[in-house]
Amino acid sequence: MTVHRYVAFDLPGVTTALGMASLLGAAAVHLYLLGTETGLPGYLTAYFVVLSAGWIFAAVMMALGRFADRGWLLAGLVSAVFLVGYVLSRLTGLPGLPAVKYRWDFTPGTVALLCAALFLAVWVSVLLGINVAHPRKRDWHD
Known part of the structure; x- marks a missing residue:
C-alpha cells in the first residue's frame, strides 16, 4: 500500500497527543466504571485495572519519547485486546453478568470502544507512514 507517497502529515506532536488522549479517555472510562459500578465480578475488576494501567503506562512511555x-x-x-474482548462479551455474555449480552447501547462501553478504535486508527496511520509520531520528524524531500 503506497498511501504514504500521496498523503503525509508532519505533525508529530499532534499525532502523539491524539494517540495519548484516546488512550487516557479509554482508561478514564474504565476507572469511572470501577468507581461507580457495584457488584462487578472480581475477574472483570482485575481486567479493568489491567487495561487502565496498560493504557496509562503506554501513554507515559509515548510522552517520554525514549521508549515511544x-x-x-x-x-x-492493549487496545486490540479490549476491542476483541468487548465484541466477544457482547456476543456471548460474561460469567456473572448475563445482562451484557447484546447490550451494544451501554454508553461507557461505546465511548471506550471509540477511544480504542481511534487509537488503533492513529497507530496504523503512523505504521503506514501517513503520520509521524513524537519524537520522530519527517524529512521532506521536494
Whole structure:
C-alpha cells in the first residue's frame, strides 16, 4: 500500500497527543466504571485495572519519547485486546453478568470502544507512514 507517497502529515506532536488522549479517555472510562459500578465480578475488576494501567503506562512511555515505539506497541496490543474482548462479551455474555449480552447501547462501553478504535486508527496511520509520531520528524524531500 503506497498511501504514504500521496498523503503525509508532519505533525508529530499532534499525532502523539491524539494517540495519548484516546488512550487516557479509554482508561478514564474504565476507572469511572470501577468507581461507580457495584457488584462487578472480581475477574472483570482485575481486567479493568489491567487495561487502565496498560493504557496509562503506554501513554507515559509515548510522552517520554525514549521508549515511544514500545509505548505505541503496548497501547496497540492493549487496545486490540479490549476491542476483541468487548465484541466477544457482547456476543456471548460474561460469567456473572448475563445482562451484557447484546447490550451494544451501554454508553461507557461505546465511548471506550471509540477511544480504542481511534487509537488503533492513529497507530496504523503512523505504521503506514501517513503520520509521524513524537519524537520522530519527517524529512521532506521536494
